[in-house]
Every structure is written in structure tokens, then in C-alpha cells.
Amino acid sequence: MGAEKTATKKLDTTIKEKPAFVEELWKDRKEQWNGPRIFVLIISLLAIGLSIFHIYTAGFGTLSSWQQRSVHVLWAILLIFLLFPFKKGKKFGLIDILVVLLTLVTAFYMITGAEAIQSRQGNINNSDVIFGTIFIALVLEATRRTNGILMSAIGVFFLAYIFLGRYFPGALAHPGVRYEKMVDHMFNGTLGIFSAPIYVSSTVLILFVIFGSFLMKSGGGQFFTNFAFGLFGNKTGGPALSAVGSSALVATITGNGAANAAITGSFTIPLMKKLGYSKRFSAAVEAVASQGGQIMPPIMGASVFIMAETVGIPYIKLALYALIPAIIYFFIAGMVVYFHAKRLEMAGIPKEQLPDLKQIILKQSYLFLPILLIIGLMIYGYSPMKSGFYAILATVILSWIRKATRMNLLDILAALENGARSALIVIAACATAGIIVGAVSLTGLGITFSRFVIDVAGGQMLLLLLLVAVASIIMGMGMPTVSAYVILSVLGAPALIDLGVNIVAAHMFVFYFGVLSGLTPPVAITAYTTAGIAGANPTKTAFYAIKIGLGGFFIPFLFVYNPELLLQGGDTARISIALLSAFLSCMFFAGALENYFLGKLGIVKRLLMFASAILLVTPGIWGDLIGLATAIFLIIWQKKFTAFVAEDSQKMSG
Incomplete structure (x- = not known):
């Protein structure tokens, strides 16, 4: 009788999200805070306010460039200093209070004097130098707290390079820059901290993170997971194939491999283990799928929006160009999983234990409409901002179709808060990436680095690709994909373009390896996350994930030598032949x-x-x-x- 019950029990693929609002937020933060609940409520309201500010400006018009970007960064780093203590795992202390007060004073100076600060660009005064210096330090500290010491240290290194250029060897040397000029470049205009990364972060990126939060809250994550299990679950290797499918779909929303692994891996990994897959294999499959979700259009971990700004190609076109390589990535991962199951003679999940695919499509497919709306609006000519704005509204309205997905006021507030909080890590990383971009433009490093790498490679394309690939993996370790791509786009991509690589292929090349750094030891964050869930050895899991996802490391080389895979440089016949050969x-x-x-x-x-x-x-x-x-x-x-x-x-x- 007990076995019979087990056989007919439906698979529970519900992704339960705990709302971090009022009581639930207090439960999460009571260990961090000694003070009254009012402080927790203030943090929650600040996060909600940040989301509302960006939704409003997306729908009804942004502030001037410098003001929009400065408010965006200041609001985010204030929240960071309230949420992330000076020492990880410790309670909010005196240093944190001082940093919050310093942030508030700096914010007052920047917001009230925004027009005057911009007008002094190229001729800054002492107040600008003082507050500019404080602001740079606050950005680096916020990055340290959210992204770790590595990203912050890279920012410090590039700042040091501005002043110490004369001590660098050969082509990397430069005369050095005055301190006031550095602050002016980084703070007073839109060429440093407030350059392209923060422009995209303050207009498009945060909006799509908020959209992802609304979609998850409305049941979109559950729909994608149920759909994947209903489609693949009973096939050979079904549990692992379902993990690949569901993780890929959910990761396009979350935009973060490790976060997605924690969300979907919490039930896909135990299920795979229960059905006979090893701990290491289960964790590795989830890691490959979760990390790869960032290369799958339409959202691509939000990096595609920065890429569109960098290469000057509309977002919707870039998403189209990226589609085939992303499908190839998951096709390889799926085939590896399938052949693994065939070799070990492993069956799928019995149909009676799986969600009914027909019912899922009939009852839940409307949750996919907001993504289709984004694509449709951008094809029609709407900006990504405006498309994201309407998609958020559509998500709320569509959630009311069924009682099970209906969002009430508290759900909407929780989605607003979770969206802002999810964006904080990326905002801090983009601000520090702005420091790096500013240093590169101020010193001319981009041109000299390209020449340096080409000289080291001896002008050989394959060797240059290998050097840039290794550099991209190293630079991407431990960083959000967005920040890794920004750094690589100003250092690695120009070298490839100088040697004749198609501009889209060059930027996709460094982007792919920045993403794949999440699987490569010694800082394989996504693989380590799934290993923790599975109870597997982290390093062995990372190496096994590399094996399963090895095709992903070759795909960038494929589209450099075969740009037809990016729908570039060929007629329909050549593209068709290239696609058939690739698959x-x-x-x-x-x-x-x-x-x-x-x-x-x-x-x-x-x-x-x-x-x-x-x-x-x-x-x-x-x-x-x-x-x-x-x-x-x-x-x-x-x-x-x-x-x-x-x-x-x-x-x-x-």
C-alpha cells in the first residue's frame, strides 16, 4: 500500500518564495539588528521606493543623465550599507552607522547640487574633490560588501594605474594623471562611475531584475519548472533533462547562475539523487544548466543590454544573434545527460508522478506572455525600458487570471522589495566597472592592451583567442556576469576586433567565457552552490560540471570561425549548412x-x-x-x- 502511494504521488515542483516583508523580513534580519523593528521596516520601504522610482521613470521619463545615474547609485549603496554589515556575519555596528551617515551627507551634496556639479566638469572645485573622493570610496566599499574583495581590489588597481602608469612596462606605461583630473573624470561627468555600465544599470538592467522578481512572484518560475518536467520528465534521463530545461528557463529570469542553482537545485538535485544519479552528477548538471541560463535570450543575465549599448546594435537584434549558440549550449548539455542515462540504463520518472503537460499549458501558459510582450514591443520599436515597464504591469494583471497566481498588495510590495534587493549586487559591480571603464578611457589602456595581447599572440588568431579566453575566465571568477563582461568588453574584445573578428562575435566571445567562469575552479561559485545542496565534493563537482558543459567552452571558438552561427556574414544556404554541421x-x-x-x-x-x-x-x-x-x-x-x-x-x- 505504501509503495503504491509513492508511485502515484505527484512530483512537487513548486518554487516557494518567502516574502521578505514586515514579519518575514524581521525574522530574516533579527540576528543582524539589535535595534527596534522600525529600522527593518525603513530598509524594506527604501527597497520598495527604489523599485517604484525606476518603474516610474521607465514609464513617465527619466531625470537628466547624471541625476538619474547618481540617484540610482546613491540609493543602492545606502541600502547596501544598511543590509550588508562591515564584517560579514556580524551585527550592524558603529562603523556601519558612520558609513550610512557619510552616504547621506554625500547624497545631500550630490542631489541638491547636481546641476552645479555637472557645470563644473573640467574645472572642479575643492568640494567636488572631497565629495568625489568620498563617493569613489563608498562605491568601492559597497562593492566589497556585496561582491567580495576581488572586484573591489580590481577597482583599486585600476585607480592606482591612473597615477602609477610610468612604472608599468613597455606599451602599458603612460605618463600618469593628476588627482583632480581623475576625480573630475570619475565623478563630475558621465565618463567614469556614471558611464555606460551605470547608464544601463539605472535604466534597463534594474527594471528587468524587478520584472524577474514580479514574474517569479506571480508563479512564472513554477510554470517553467512544471513545463520542463512535464515535457522531459518521463524520457530517458528525464530528471536531469528536466533540470537542464527548468534551470535554463528560470535563469533567464533571475540572471544569476548561483541564485538560480539555489532556487531550482533545491528540488531538482534531491530528485535526481533519489532516482539513482550520483551526487556529483546531479550537482554538476544543475550547475551547467543554471550558469548557462545567462546566455539564453531574451534576458541573458541582463548583460545583453550593456552589450547593445557598447556595440551600438539594438538589443532585440543581439538577442536574436545569441539564440542559436545558446540553443547549441543546451543541446550539448542535454545530449551529454541523455547519453549518460542511456549508458547507465536509467529510466525517466513515471508519468503518473509528473505534472500533466496539457493542463500546465492550458492553466499556466499565460505566465509566459509578459516575456513575449517584451519581445513583441521591442520588435515593434519600443525601448527596452518602456517594454519592461509594460511587462511588469502585464505580469500583475495576468496574475489575477487564476486565484493560485493572483498577486495581492503584499505580494506586489514583496516583489518590489525583492527586485531592488536582488539588483544591489549588480549595481555595485556596475559602479566599480565604471571606475575601470573610466581608467581605461583616461589612460588609453584599451588601445595599448589590445596591441600588447596581439603582440604576445604573435598575430595568430587561435593563440589570441586562447589567451583572451583564459583571461576572461580569470577576470570573471567570483564576479557577477555583468561586471565581468564590462571589464572584458573594454580589454579583451578590442584585441579580437583589431585582428579581424566580427564585432558581435568578439563581444559574445568574452561574454561567454565570463559566464563560464562560474563553473571553473578555484572560484566556481555556481558549481560550489550545487555541490553544497547535493552534499558532493565542491572541486570534483566543478570539474565534472566542466566535462558536462565542455561544449560551452568550444562554442565561442565555433562562432568566431563560423559567424553564420550568429546569423552574421552569410546567406540563408550558408547559415543552414553551418547550423546543420554545428548540431x-x-x-x-x-x-x-x-x-x-x-x-x-x-x-x-x-x-x-x-x-x-x-x-x-x-x-x-x-x-x-x-x-x-x-x-x-x-x-x-x-x-x-x-x-x-x-x-x-x-x-x-x-
């Missing part, structure tokens, strides 16, 4: 990785399969033809071998 290559690559394709492979077949996969994506018709011929030969050989083994086994059993 065949991915299938053979996954089979070689898992040592399975129509049956288990031997060492010779495995090597031939790797060779076929590489040849199929080598530029030129001959590579495709030889790779395809090798693949056909392998398929025939493997089919005959598998049939022979099956026949032999039947005779033995007979």
Missing part, C-alpha cells in the same frame, strides 16, 4: 564525451567521433564533407556492432 558536431561531441552513441564506444570509435565533431565545424566545405563521411561510417559501424552484441547476448541467454 551534428554537438551530438557527436556529446557522444564522445560520454563514451556512448547507439551503444558503448571503444577508444578508436571515441577518437573518431571527436575528430568528426571537430571537422564538422572546421570552416570550409572539405571539413564538413570529411566530418560527415566519418560520422556516417561510424554510425554504420556502431549499428552493426550493437546488433552483433545484441544477437550474441540473445544466443548466450538462449
Whole structure:
């Protein structure tokens, strides 16, 4: 009777989100605060106010550039200093009070004197120097508290480079810059802290983070997860395939690999373990899917909005260009999971335990409409800001269709608060990224670094790509994808463009490796998060995640040499051939990785399969033809071998 109940019990894929408002927020913060609840309520109201400010300006018009960006950063760092103590894990203390007061004084100076500060650009006074210095220090401290010491230290390094350029070797040397000029560049205008990263952060990025919070609160995350399990759950490798699908969909909303792993991994990993997958495999699959969600349009971890501003291509076009490589990434991950399950003869989840796909589509598919609305509005010509504004309104209205998803006033307030709080880490990182961008433009480092890297690579494209890939992984370790991309876009991408790489391919190349740094030791944040949930060894999980997601490390090389995969540089026929070759290559690559394709492979077949996969994506018709011929030969050989083994086994059993 007990077994029968277990067999028919429906899989619970509900993503439960605890609202951080009033009582629940107090429960979360009572260990941090010694003071009365009123302080917790003030923090909550400040977060809600930040979201309302950005929703209002998106719908009804922003302030002037410098004012919009300065209010955005000041509001965010005030919240950071209230939420993140000076010492991690400690309670709010005297240092925190002093920093909050200093932030308030600086905010008063900047907001009341905004027009005068801007008018003095190029001719700053002593007050600007003092408050500019304080503001830079506050940004770096806010970044340290939210993103860790590494990102803050990189900001300090670039500030030091401004003054100590004469001590750097060769092409990296420069005469140095006066202190007042540095403050003027970073603080008084829109070329430093308030440059492109904060422009995007203060207009589009935070709005889409808030939108993601509303979508999750309305049940969108649950819909994506139920849909993935209903679609893939009963297939071979179903639990792992479902984890790949649900994590990919949810990660496009959250924009953060580690956060997404914590949300969806809390039930996908235990489920995979329960059905026989190892701890390490379960954690690695979730890590690969969660991290890869940031490369999947339409939202792409919000980095695509900064990329659009940087390369001067509309967001909707960039999202379209990024679609095929993202599909290839998840296709490889899915095939690795499938072949792994086939090799180990692992079945899917019984249908009676899965959500009913037809009912999910009938009852919950309306939750996907806000994303379609964003895409449709931008295709029609609306700005990302205005599209995000209408999408947030649509999410609330659509949630009222069914009682189960209906958002009441407290749900809306909780979504506003969670959206602002989720954006704080990225805002701080973008502000420090602005310091880096300012240092690069002030010293001319972008041009000299490009020449330096090209010289080291000896002008060889493949070597340059490898150098930039390694640098991108190192720079991306422990950083939010947005901040990693900003740094790499001003240092790595120009070197690739100088050597003839397509501008979209160059920026996508560094973006991909910035994302994949979340899987690579020693700072594989997403892999370590899933390992903690699974109870697996973190380092072994990270290396296994690299194996499962290895195709992702090759995809950037593929679209550099085959820009047709980014829908660049070719007619329909060439793009179609490139797509077919890429998907065949991915299938053979996954089979070689898992040592399975129509049956288990031997060492010779495995090597031939790797060779076929590489040849199929080598530029030129001959590579495709030889790779395809090798693949056909392998398929025939493997089919005959598998049939022979099956026949032999039947005779033995007979």
C-alpha cells in the first residue's frame, strides 16, 4: 500500500518564495539588528521606493543623465550599507552607522547640487574633490560588501594605474594623471562611475531584475519548472533533462547562475539523487544548466543590454544573434545527460508522478506572455525600458487570471522589495566597472592592451583567442556576469576586433567565457552552490560540471570561425549548412564525451567521433564533407556492432 502511494504521488515542483516583508523580513534580519523593528521596516520601504522610482521613470521619463545615474547609485549603496554589515556575519555596528551617515551627507551634496556639479566638469572645485573622493570610496566599499574583495581590489588597481602608469612596462606605461583630473573624470561627468555600465544599470538592467522578481512572484518560475518536467520528465534521463530545461528557463529570469542553482537545485538535485544519479552528477548538471541560463535570450543575465549599448546594435537584434549558440549550449548539455542515462540504463520518472503537460499549458501558459510582450514591443520599436515597464504591469494583471497566481498588495510590495534587493549586487559591480571603464578611457589602456595581447599572440588568431579566453575566465571568477563582461568588453574584445573578428562575435566571445567562469575552479561559485545542496565534493563537482558543459567552452571558438552561427556574414544556404554541421558536431561531441552513441564506444570509435565533431565545424566545405563521411561510417559501424552484441547476448541467454 505504501509503495503504491509513492508511485502515484505527484512530483512537487513548486518554487516557494518567502516574502521578505514586515514579519518575514524581521525574522530574516533579527540576528543582524539589535535595534527596534522600525529600522527593518525603513530598509524594506527604501527597497520598495527604489523599485517604484525606476518603474516610474521607465514609464513617465527619466531625470537628466547624471541625476538619474547618481540617484540610482546613491540609493543602492545606502541600502547596501544598511543590509550588508562591515564584517560579514556580524551585527550592524558603529562603523556601519558612520558609513550610512557619510552616504547621506554625500547624497545631500550630490542631489541638491547636481546641476552645479555637472557645470563644473573640467574645472572642479575643492568640494567636488572631497565629495568625489568620498563617493569613489563608498562605491568601492559597497562593492566589497556585496561582491567580495576581488572586484573591489580590481577597482583599486585600476585607480592606482591612473597615477602609477610610468612604472608599468613597455606599451602599458603612460605618463600618469593628476588627482583632480581623475576625480573630475570619475565623478563630475558621465565618463567614469556614471558611464555606460551605470547608464544601463539605472535604466534597463534594474527594471528587468524587478520584472524577474514580479514574474517569479506571480508563479512564472513554477510554470517553467512544471513545463520542463512535464515535457522531459518521463524520457530517458528525464530528471536531469528536466533540470537542464527548468534551470535554463528560470535563469533567464533571475540572471544569476548561483541564485538560480539555489532556487531550482533545491528540488531538482534531491530528485535526481533519489532516482539513482550520483551526487556529483546531479550537482554538476544543475550547475551547467543554471550558469548557462545567462546566455539564453531574451534576458541573458541582463548583460545583453550593456552589450547593445557598447556595440551600438539594438538589443532585440543581439538577442536574436545569441539564440542559436545558446540553443547549441543546451543541446550539448542535454545530449551529454541523455547519453549518460542511456549508458547507465536509467529510466525517466513515471508519468503518473509528473505534472500533466496539457493542463500546465492550458492553466499556466499565460505566465509566459509578459516575456513575449517584451519581445513583441521591442520588435515593434519600443525601448527596452518602456517594454519592461509594460511587462511588469502585464505580469500583475495576468496574475489575477487564476486565484493560485493572483498577486495581492503584499505580494506586489514583496516583489518590489525583492527586485531592488536582488539588483544591489549588480549595481555595485556596475559602479566599480565604471571606475575601470573610466581608467581605461583616461589612460588609453584599451588601445595599448589590445596591441600588447596581439603582440604576445604573435598575430595568430587561435593563440589570441586562447589567451583572451583564459583571461576572461580569470577576470570573471567570483564576479557577477555583468561586471565581468564590462571589464572584458573594454580589454579583451578590442584585441579580437583589431585582428579581424566580427564585432558581435568578439563581444559574445568574452561574454561567454565570463559566464563560464562560474563553473571553473578555484572560484566556481555556481558549481560550489550545487555541490553544497547535493552534499558532493565542491572541486570534483566543478570539474565534472566542466566535462558536462565542455561544449560551452568550444562554442565561442565555433562562432568566431563560423559567424553564420550568429546569423552574421552569410546567406540563408550558408547559415543552414553551418547550423546543420554545428548540431551534428554537438551530438557527436556529446557522444564522445560520454563514451556512448547507439551503444558503448571503444577508444578508436571515441577518437573518431571527436575528430568528426571537430571537422564538422572546421570552416570550409572539405571539413564538413570529411566530418560527415566519418560520422556516417561510424554510425554504420556502431549499428552493426550493437546488433552483433545484441544477437550474441540473445544466443548466450538462449
